[in-house]
Amino acid sequence: MPTKSKPAKPKVKAILDSYQGDPSMLVSILQDVQAEYNYLPKETLTQVSQDLDIPLTRVYSVATFFKAFSLKPRGRHIINVCLGTACHVRGAVRIRDEIERELDIKPGETTEDFKFTLETVNCVGACALGPIVIIDSKYSGQMKPDKVKTLLESYD
Amino acid sequence: MVTLKIDGREVQAEEGKTILEVARENNIYIPSLCYHEEVTPYGACRLCLVEVTGNGRERLVVSCLYEVADGLKVKTNSERIAANRQMIMELLLARCPNNQAIQELARQLGVEKTSFKLDDNQCMLCALCVRVCQEVVGVSAISLVNRGVDRALATPFYEPSDVCIGCGSCAYVCPVDAIRFEDIGDTRYIYWPNNKMEFKLKKCKTCGNYWAPEKELEYIRKQANLPADAFDNCPDCRE
C-alpha cells in the first residue's frame, strides 16, 4: 500500500485564502486542491466544508459529480483514450484494450505503482488525428496498438 | 394579482406563484411526486407537466417550477400531456419496478407495464428528503451524489453522518417510502437506500419509555434555548 498523504492542512488553508473563503468558488477551490494532492483526500473535503461554512453534503455532491475530480489517489500520469465517434471508427477500442493489457488496469483504475491512471473521454475535438491518446497534456495522434508499448515506456 | 386560465377556468393568482400551487389552491389536480409546499421546488419527477400557451405557441412545462403570468392559458390534461406522463411513468417504473407507491401511481395514469429494462431501486432520486433535511430541519445530512446512471442518495462518503440527528423527517416525507426507520428497544435505526445509521434513544425519567433520539432532542433544545432538563420526561409524562 502507498503511504497515505497526510492531511497537510496549511495547503488547503492557503488555497481557501486565495479565494477569500468564497463558497461560490467551490469548484475552483476543489480543482486547486486536486492539483495540489492529485486527488481529493477525504480530510480536505471536510476542511473545505468547515472553512467555507457549507454542508459537507454539498462539497461531496460536487466532488462526486464532476468527472475531473477523483476521490481516490491517481497515478503520476493520466492517460486519456479518446473513444469519441471518429476515434472509435478508427480503432480506438483496440488501443484501449492494448493499454489495459499492457498496464493490467481498466478505465478509472490506477496501476499499483501509482505510475498511470487510465481514463476514457468522448471526443477531444482533434478527430482528424484519431485515434488519439492523451497522456497528461501530450497528444499522440494516429495511434496504433503496436505503438502503445513504446509510448508507455517513454514515461517514468 | 394576475388572471390566467386553467383548463378553461378563469382563476386569480398571486404573482410569483407557480402553476402547480395555483392549481392546488383551486382544487385542480395535477399529479406530482417531488413537490412539497414546505421546500424549494426541484423539478425532478417531471410528472407535473402541463401545457401552456403564450405567444400563440403551446409548450410543455413543469408546473411546479413555472410561474403564473397574466393571460397565461394552461391545460392540465391533453393527449400530449397524457402521452408524456405515461412515458415518464414508464421510466420511473423501470427504475423502481417493485415500489408500491410508484406502481400505484402508474396504474392511476394508465401505465400497466414498462418497455424499458428493469432495474431494482426504491429511490427515484427526487431529493425531497434532501431538501427537507436542509431547509426544514436545518441539518443537511444526506444529498444526491455522483451523476448519470450512478446518481444516488447517500451521506457523504457513504459513512454515518456527523450531523444527522436521527429525526426521521427524510423517511416521513419520502413520497415513495424508500427510506424507513424503526425504534427497537433503546435504538433507532434509519435505513436509506445506500446506508444506515443507529441512534441512541432517550429514556423518560418518569415512565422509563424510550421516546426520541438523544441527538434530536439535544438539537431542538439548543435551537430553542431550553434548559438542560427540558426533555427529561417524555411528552406523556410532562405536566
Ligand code: FES
Ligand atoms: S472522436 Fe476522438 S477526437 Fe473526436
Ligand code: FES
Ligand atoms: S412535481 Fe414538478 S417535477 Fe416533480
